[in-house]
Amino acid sequence: MARVKVHLWGELAYYGPERKGRFELRLDREMPLLDALALIGVPAADVAVCGLNGEVVRLDDRAVVVTDADRIDLFPPTSGG
Amino acid sequence: MGFGSNGTILRIDLTRGTTSVETFDEAFYRRYPGGKALAAYHLLREMPAGADPLGPDNVLVLAAGLLTGAPVSTATRFNAIARSPLTGAFGESEAGGYWGPELRMAGFDAIILTGRASAPVWIWVKDGAAEIRDASSLWGQDPPAVQATIREQVGEKNARVLQIGRAGENLVPYAMLMNDLRHYNGRTGMGAVMGSKNVRAIAVKGSRRYLELAYDPDALQAIGKRLSQQVTEHPQSWDLRTKGTPGLTDGLNAAGILPTRNFRQGSFESVDGIGWSAFEAIRSGTRTCYACAVRCKPETAFEGRYRVTDTYDGPEYEAIAGFGSNSAIFDIELVAKANEMCNELGLDVISTAGTIAFVMECVEHGLMGDAELEGTDLRFGNGEALLAAIPLIAERTGVGALLALGSRRLAEQIGGESLGWAMQVKGLELAMHEPRGKVGVALGYATNEAGADHLVGFHDPIFVNPDSVAFKGAMGFGITEPTGALDLGEKKVRIWYTGERWNSAEKVLGFCFFGPVPRSFIQAEDVVGAVRAATGWDAGVDDLLEIGERAVNLARMFNVREGLRRNPDDRLPTRLHTPLEGGPLTGTTIDREAFEDAISGLYALKGWDVETGIPTRERLDALGIGWTADLVGVG
Numbered sequence: 001m002a003r004v005k006v007h008l009w010g011e012l013a014y015y016g017p018e019r020k021g022r023f024e025l026r027l028d029r030e031m032p033l034l035d036a037l038a039l040i041g042v043p044a045a046d047v048a049v050c051g052l053n054g055e056v057v058r059l060d061d062r063a064v065v066v067t068d069a070d071r072i073d074l075f076p077p078t079s080g081g
Numbered sequence: 082m083g084f085g086s087n088g089t090i091l092r093i094d095l096t097r098g099t100t101s102v103e104t105f106d107e108a109f110y111r112r113y114p115g116g117k118a119l120a121a122y123h124l125l126r127e128m129p130a131g132a133d134p135l136g137p138d139n140v141l142v143l144a145a146g147l148l149t150g151a152p153v154s155t156a157t158r159f160n161a162i163a164r165s166p167l168t169g170a171f172g173e174s175e176a177g178g179y180w181g182p183e184l185r186m187a188g189f190d191a192i193i194l195t196g197r198a199s200a201p202v203w204i205w206v207k208d209g210a211a212e213i214r215d216a217s218s219l220w221g222q223d224p225p226a227v228q229a230t231i232r233e234q235v236g237e238k239n240a241r242v243l244q245i246g247r248a249g250e251n252l253v254p255y256a257m258l259m260n261d262l263r264h265y266n267g268r269t270g271m272g273a274v275m276g277s278k279n280v281r282a283i284a285v286k287g288s289r290r291y292l293e294l295a296y297d298p299d300a301l302q303a304i305g306k307r308l309s310q311q312v313t314e315h316p317q318s319w320d321l322r323t324k325g326t327p328g329l330t331d332g333l334n335a336a337g338i339l340p341t342r343n344f345r346q347g348s349f350e351s352v353d354g355i356g357w358s359a360f361e362a363i364r365s366g367t368r369t370c371y372a373c374a375v376r377c378k379p380e381t382a383f384e385g386r387y388r389v390t391d392t393y394d395g396p397e398y399e400a401i402a403g404f405g406s407n408s409a410i411f412d413i414e415l416v417a418k419a420n421e422m423c424n425e426l427g428l429d430v431i432s433t434a435g436t437i438a439f440v441m442e443c444v445e446h447g448l449m450g451d452a453e454l455e456g457t458d459l460r461f462g463n464g465e466a467l468l469a470a471i472p473l474i475a476e477r478t479g480v481g482a483l484l485a486l487g488s489r490r491l492a493e494q495i496g497g498e499s500l501g502w503a504m505q506v507k508g509l510e511l512a513m514h515e516p517r518g519k520v521g522v523a524l525g526y527a528t529n530e531a532g533a534d535h536l537v538g539f540h541d542p543i544f545v546n547p548d549s550v551a552f553k554g555a556m557g558f559g560i561t562e563p564t565g566a567l568d569l570g571e572k573k574v575r576i577w578y579t580g581e582r583w584n585s586a587e588k589v590l591g592f593c594f595f596g597p598v599p600r601s602f603i604q605a606e607d608v609v610g611a612v613r614a615a616t617g618w619d620a621g622v623d624d625l626l627e628i629g630e631r632a633v634n635l636a637r638m639f640n641v642r643e644g645l646r647r648n649p650d651d652r653l654p655t656r657l658h659t660p661l662e663g664g665p666l667t668g669t670t671i672d673r674e675a676f677e678d679a680i681s682g683l684y685a686l687k688g689w690d691v692e693t694g695i696p697t698r699e700r701l702d703a704l705g706i707g708w709t710a711d712l713v714g715v716g
Contacts, residue, residue, distance in 0.1 A: 009357070010332045011320035019319070040292045045548035046316070049335045049665075056335070056665055076316075077542030077551065078332040080514060080522075080594065 002027040002068040017044045032062040038078045048077035085615035091189045096196030100211040116145035117588040120162035121635035134166035135277040144191035145394030146591015150291040152305040155596025157370040161271035166254040171530040171636040177370035178264025183241040188285030196277035206285045207429030216281040246427020248475040248554035249276035255432035263394040267429040270459040309374040315602035325379040326398035327360040337665035338518035341406040341437040348664030354411030394636035402513035403434025409461035427476035439488040455479040477485035501655035507532040530636035539580030541566040554598025557605030558700035574682040586629030631704045638709040647694030
């Protein structure tokens with residue numbers, strides 16, 4: 001069991017539970033970040049920057065594993081405004 | 082049956098104190114449908130070459146977009162266009178709100194202001210008629226008082242008031258126009274141009290409905306209704322509605338492209354002080370523009386170390402980054418106060434913040450000191466000094482007299498290396514988007530006729546992943562291949578060329594950047610559908626791209642006549658060709674040779690002379706504006 005804090009920034013909050021950007025995710029085991037992303041429901045194609053415990057990590061690196069008490073930050077590709 | 086426009090333009094000769102109405106036929110509108118195209122056409126034909134931007138010969142054109150006033154979300158904008166007192170080049174700035182739609186309902190597609198009034202005036206426009214009124218009692222008043230007085234005088238509580246502030250009265254070259262107090266034509270100093278004509282305000286009120294002008298009002302209404310329902314069903318427009326532009330700050334910081342310390346760094350160590358969570362704590366609500374379901378306008382109100390009311394808009398992201406990270410200030414309340422002061426005084430927040438950050442860097446390098454600062458200690462991070470400087474700019478006193486020059490003119494005075502860190506192009510300060518992490522934006526900064534604007538093309542991160550929501554939106558333009566955000570090759574140049582034409586078309590049609598794809602939710606086919614329903618024209622995406630391209634070429638020909646050329650005018654500040662110093666993109670730079678090659682490729686696509694940046698006669702003829710070559714005396 002792993003309890004993970006998730007922060008979906010910007011438009012990615014659209015994909016959060018009840019469109020919330022911040023929530024706690026319960027995983028039944030430690031798993032690669034990409035697998036956790038699938039459970040969160042955010043399309044990987046719309047993630048530009050991924051942070052794990054404050055460090056930028058590669059989403060497609062299966063060696064990046066989410067463990068208990070981690071914090072995941074997902075950012076979209078940000079355009080103008 | 083209508084074609085989406087009134088077909089009438091209001092002329093105001095301020096020197097003579099006269100008004101007149103001019104009509105144009107549908108054939109004219111097919112070529113110059115509205116907004117940027119309509120305004121650029123008149124500016125180019127009516128302003129004599131070399132006119133003093135702040136003299137009576139400058140011509141200020143205020144033009145609604147083709148669809149402005151239609152019941153379609155984000156089709157709210159009008160353009161203010163004149164020769165810019167900040168740059169000497171083509172000046173342009175758009176604003177949303179209610180003034181543009183109301184102008185159309187009052188029976189006009191545009192207002193052309195010429196000459197100069199001998200004493201302060203304001204202009205009242207209602208249902209096809211206009212009169213020039215005495216504004217001597219309004220001059221020097223705060224914007225809310227001016228708006229209230231005008232509304233009371235005309236007995237119309239919803240009269241829409243476009244006005245300048247103290248900065249415009251005092252001819253600060255980056256003074257802006259505001260309408261309904263909350264919507265701003267911020268860039269290139271259009272407020273100073275109106276101030277130079279002794280016009281404090283233009284109030285409009287009309288009783289027409291846009292649907293009366295439309296070719297197929299039922300179809301137009303149906304499109305508008307469907308789009309309103311789609312706003313919350315698309316991630317990008319949902320996000321704009323939920324957070325507005327203040328929601329951008331953290332993501333840009335994470336990506337390493339948040340301008341920090343005058344664009345030296347790409348991320349800010351104290352971003353939490355200005356990020357979304359900090360902003361959310363001071364947000365008091367959201368507002369919108371005419372008939373727009375996106376509702377992205379943030380509103381703040383609080384009383385703490387500073388008192389900020391919800392009288393004005395924002396702070397938007399541009400002010401947050403400009404007065405925040407780019408000035409090394411991590412205090413959202415101070416940023417909100419600085420934003421409110423600029424709005425009240427009628428100053429463009431981007432140029433104000435950019436010029437202040439430039440001075441902060443000059444102070445750090447010892448190029449400015451007590452003699453110039455006159456007690457205003459403008460060091461990076463000194464928020465109180467920043468607040469003290471803003472009213473001085475509007476009054477052009479103390480250090481404000483120097484800051485009011487803008488960063489380029491000030492750098493030319495200071496000399497030395499300072500021009501390299503004056504973050505401007507053609508004299509217009511960069512918007513708060515770091516182009517070393519999205520190099521297409523740099524192409525726009527360098528080549529745009531008005532200077533370093535961030536809304537003249539697509540932003541690169543959209544095109545990195547072909548499966549992303551934003552990329553799919555761009556497929557309506559025939560863009561199918563992804564490119565990296567740092568790529569400057571042929572694919573990027575082609576995407577940029579498409580984006581420039583599309584965004585220019587938005588400025589002709591009256592759409593906000595936050596409406597159509599790829600930035601937001603309105604698909605290209607729906608933009609086409611709205612144009613067809615409004616006009617009855619058999620237009621497609623390619624026709625809209627051509628409309629956009631024609632407007633760009635009109636602006637370019639204005640600049641050609643004023644002597645601007647690829648070299649030295651389409652050039653980035655030196656800093657952008659040096660490595661970023663902090664954040665995830667540390668060490669990233671824009672290779673000068675690759676960038677020049679990209680501009681050459683772009684100009685070849687545009688049908689412009691690669692050496693000079695002058696449009697070829699052949700391309701101008703193809704766009705139906707060969708007359709501009711004769712007028713300007715080239716080709």
